[in-house]
Amino acid sequence: MAESWSSLDNSEPNFRPLVVIELAKGTKKETIDWFTKRIVDRKANGGAQLLVKPLIVENGDENTYLVGASHLRLLLGAETVGLVKECGDNSMRTFTYSSRKTFKDFADDNHSFLTMAECQYIIKHELENLRAKDEKMIPGYPQAKLYPGKSIVRRLLTSGILVQIFPLHDREELKKLRHSWYGRVKVGYQPLDEIRSYFGETIALYFGFLEYFTFALIPMAVIGIPYYVFAWEDYDKYVMFAAFNLLWSTIILEVWKRICAIMTYNWGTLLMKRQFEEPRPGFHGVLGVNPVTGREEPVYSSIKRQIRIYLVSLPFVCLCLYFSLYVMMIYFDLEQWALDYHEENGSNFSSLMLFVPSIIYAVVIEVMNRIYRYAAEFLTSWENHRLESSYQNHLILKVLVFNFLNCFASLFYIAFVLFDMKLLRQSLATLLITSQILNQFAESLLPYWLQKRHKKRMRKRMSSPKAESDLSLVEQVSLEKEMGTYLGTFDDYLELFLQFGYVSLFSCVYPLAAVFAVLNNITEIYSDALKMCRVYKRPFAEPTANIGVWQLAFETMSVISVVTNCILIGMSPQVDALFPDSKTDLILTVAFVEHLLLAMKFIMAFVIPDKPKDIQMKLAKLEFESLEALKQQQMKLAAESLKE
Numbered sequence: 012m013a014e015s016w017s018s019l020d021n022s023e024p025n026f027r028p029l030v031v032i033e034l035a036k037g038t039k040k041e042t043i044d045w046f047t048k049r050i051v052d053r054k055a056n057g058g059a060q061l062l063v064k065p066l067i068v069e070n071g072d073e074n075t076y077l078v079g080a081s082h083l084r085l086l087l088g089a090e091t092v093g094l095v096k097e098c099g100d101n102s103m104r105t106f107t108y109s110s111r112k113t114f115k116d117f118a119d120d121n122h123s124f125l126t127m128a129e130c131q132y133i134i135k136h137e138l139e140n141l142r143a144k145d146e147k148m149i150p151g152y153p154q155a156k157l158y159p160g161k162s163i164v165r166r167l168l169t170s171g172i173l174v175q176i177f178p179l180h181d182r183e184e185l186k187k188l189r190h191s192w193y194g195r196v197k198v199g200y201q202p203l204d205e206i207r208s209y210f211g212e213t214i215a216l217y218f219g220f221l222e223y224f225t226f227a228l229i230p231m232a233v234i235g236i237p238y239y240v241f242a243w244e245d246y247d248k249y250v251m252f253a254a255f256n257l258l259w260s261t262i263i264l265e266v267w268k269r270i271c272a273i274m275t276y277n278w279g280t281l282l283m284k285r286q287f288e289e290p291r292p293g294f295h296g297v298l299g300v301n302p303v304t305g306r307e308e309p310v311y312s313s314i315k316r317q318i319r320i321y322l323v324s325l326p327f328v329c330l331c332l333y334f335s336l337y338v339m340m341i342y343f344d345l346e347q348w349a350l351d352y353h354e355e356n357g358s359n360f361s362s363l364m365l366f367v368p369s370i371i372y373a374v375v376i377e378v379m380n381r382i383y384r385y386a387a388e389f390l391t392s393w394e395n396h397r398l399e400s401s402y403q404n405h406l407i408l409k410v411l412v413f414n415f416l417n418c419f420a421s422l423f424y425i426a427f428v429l430f431d432m433k434l435l436r437q438s439l440a441t442l443l444i445t446s447q448i449l450n451q452f453a454e455s456l457l458p459y460w461l462q463k464r465h466k467k468r469m470r471k472r473m474s475s476p477k478a479e480s481d482l483s484l485v486e487q488v489s490l491e492k493e494m495g496t497y498l499g500t501f502d503d504y505l506e507l508f509l510q511f512g513y514v515s516l517f518s519c520v521y522p523l524a525a526v527f528a529v530l531n532n533i534t535e536i537y538s539d540a541l542k543m544c545r546v547y548k549r550p551f552a553e554p555t556a557n558i559g560v561w562q563l564a565f566e567t568m569s570v571i572s573v574v575t576n577c578i579l580i581g582m583s584p585q586v587d588a589l590f591p592d593s594k595t596d597l598i599l600t601v602a603f604v605e606h607l608l609l610a611m612k613f614i615m616a617f618v619i620p621d622k623p624k625d626i627q628m629k630l631a632k633l634e635f636e637s638l639e640a641l642k643q644q645q646m647k648l649a650a651e652s653l654k655e
Contacts (some may be wrong), residue, residue, distance in 0.1 A: 026062060028077035029127070030134045031488055033174040036074055039151035042172060043073070049141055049163060050078065057144050059137040060084055068485055075488060077179075078134055082122050086111065088133035089125060094554075095279030096124075102629065103279050126208045128552035131178035135551045138164050138176065169293070177548045180491060182482070184209060185544060193540040201536065203274070210543065211552020212280045217500040218536070219274055220267065220558055224507060225532040227263040228525045231256070231514060235522030252519040253576040260515045260569040261612045264562070265619040271557050272622040280554045281626075282633065291399040293392055311395050320405075324390045328409055331383055335417045338379070342372040342421060346434070369441035376417050376442070377449045383413050407560055410505065418442065418509055422517055427578065432520055439521045443513045447531040450506055455538035458495060458546045497547035503539065504561045511565060515572035519579060566616075573612060577605035 034043065052058020061084065066075040080088070089096075089106045096106045097115045104114075111117050117124050125133075141164060143157040155170040157163070167173035188209050191202045201222050207215035238252055275281040290309065299310030345368035353361040387409040396402040422442075425435045482490065510531070514524050580586055581601035590597040620627070 026064060026077075027079050028064070028179055028484065029080070029131050030078040030138075030176060030178050031066075031492070032063075032076045032078060032176050033492060034074045034076070035172055035174055038074060038172055042149060042151040045150045046163070046167070047076065050138070057142065059141055061134060061137060066485060066488055068489075075492070077484075077488075078138070080130070080134060085125055085130050085133055088137060089129065092133055092136050093283050094125075094129060094133075095282045097279075102633070103276060103282055104633070105282065127181050127184065128178075128207075128209055128211045132211065132552040132554070135176070135178075175492075175496070177491070177496070178551055179488070180549045181209075182487070189540075189544050192544070193537045196537075201540075207278055210550065211554070212275065212278055213500060213553040213555045214543065214550065215278075216271070216274070216555060216558060217503055218539070219271075221503075221507065221532060221536060221539070223267055223270060224263075224511070225529055225536070227259075227266075228514065228529045228532070231259060231525035232529050235525050238522040252522060253580050256515060256519060256576055257573055257608055257612075260511075260572050261615055264565055264569060265616055265621075268557075268562070268621040269619075269623055272626050275556045276626050276629070280556045282630070283554055283556070290397050291402055293402075294395060294397050296395070311397065316394055316396070319394045324394060324409070327386070327390060328412065331386070331413055332416050335379065335413065336420060338372075338375060339421045339424065342368055342375075343424075345371070366437070366441060369438050370445055372421070372438075373442045373445035374449065377446060377453075379417055380414055383417075384410060387413070404560060407501070407564070410501075411508070411564055414505065414509060415512070418446075419512060419516065423575075426517065426520075426575075426582075430582065435517065436521045439513065439517050439524065440527075443510075443521075443524055443527055446509070447527065451531070451534065451538060454502065454506075455542050455546075459541060491548055494548045495546060497543070497550045499550075504558065506535075508561065508564055508568065512568050512572075515569060516575045517579070519576060570609065570612070573608050574605055577601055577608065580604075 034046075047063050049057070050059050050061050050063045052060065054060050060080075062079045062081065064077050064079075065073045066077055067073070068075070086106075086108050090108050094106045095103050098104050098113050099115050101115075106114065114124075139162060141162065143159055143161045143163060143166075145159070146157045148157055149155040149163075149166060149170065149172065152170060152172060155166055155172065157166060164173065164176070188202070188205055191205060201218055203215050203219050203222075206218055234252065234255065272281060294309055294311070296309035296311030301310075349364050349368050353365055355361075387406055391402055391406040391409065394405065396405060422435060422439060425431055425438060510528050514528055517524075578601065581597060586601075587597065590600070622630070
């Protein structure tokens, strides 16, 4: 490796721009010179050893730079980040430059061995790992302090000197992907491998889960349609539907783990070793030494963080939950008013008015969820978590708790306090359908319309209208700079989580919930694909082996659904008639069945392997080979030391 780095030449006859760096207007020349020099400097000198060129525009402003890398530099970077590629014997192994000839489709002149998304991920990794050496500040900006080991890019971002870093779209590849993905309406699977090659594993895994969840909903939808048609007012029959619901919610999540393992093994991310997490960009504190790495970095007292969490964040979340319950009680007052109005008038208009409180409440829920999301992000950032994973876990916990109560508290109240199944059915249908319409509008239609308007204005400034594939590099960068930034899959998974709750918790009361969920998800696939390809900048690829904490969230929801459905079964007239004399026996029986089903659920989760047998064998084989290689290396070193 050392010989390879030292012999690496920074010159590249065919410069291929991969990443765009936009600096703030008026950035001082000494800052630009220092930053670009650090990007192109050799690794031995603390640089990234990449290629950088200014984007020359007509007005002469040089605040935008294009970053690329030579083919050799990208291959060495692939080894640094631990990319896993397919070998000639069809096994998946961590890429090393020394053994490059053993990998499938590798050739010294084959520049497509690494996908463009992988190349951009490598460049992002190298830029983020540019660290200060002896500098005490960013040249030209004495207020932007530096210290040895501090990430230069993160300091430039937090100081406002660096506006944004984003990967460029490949117009030709994007055109092909759009055609195979959403360019025509078709019945079939999504091109997940192509999505992964272009956007990376995190995005591809979300679309894979969305597709899988949609197919998993079809049995519920197929059973729900005749149930809705033939047993609308016959609540005795939701015993069978609820029982199927319990089995369904457990199996689909266990099967998904296996499908996820297969996909991520084929993509190589199942084998990638977890890298040591660096402090997140927003983390701050007094300068100290990390006892693990020995590097200087900000240090912040965990006691102070716990005080912020338990004395500020927790009371605030509880206050928001109380406010959500208060709004819910206002909704029930409106429901009572609408019911009284209908009883007095009995007209078609009064019949429609019965749905108005639920629609208003559904809109209010969406608004409250979005406002609370901003507050949760601010609070979680203020808590000053050192690691990005810790920040994400605390944020997801805050958002999930509030969203769960905000969306489902009224349904629990109607079902288990008011015992009004007709109102439960009406509220569930209204909340589900209204939230789906609002989400489609807010997340896809509105951003697409705004982006389309912006593109029209940008093209009017250009000398002549052109197709996207005919744009010059300057025009392409100018267009993409102004596109929205994709903020990750958080909101997309949250929407599916709430949808899973509507289907699994109370769908036996409203069996068409799964039908509307399937219809929504089909349009969601197309609208999200459109959003990724036409509305937002291309996100950096992020290798991942699973859907992370969302798997636990879905499993928790399935456990709650067991309790909910057992109580609904116990409340049905059919079961109630079996215990005419003693309600205590009924409660004890329902509790026993609920515990039995939970036990069966956990047994099924334990019995069904998370990884298929062949994947387990391949992983075990690779682990054995790596241990043998390590043993041989140790024996070789021992033999050399004996000779000396």
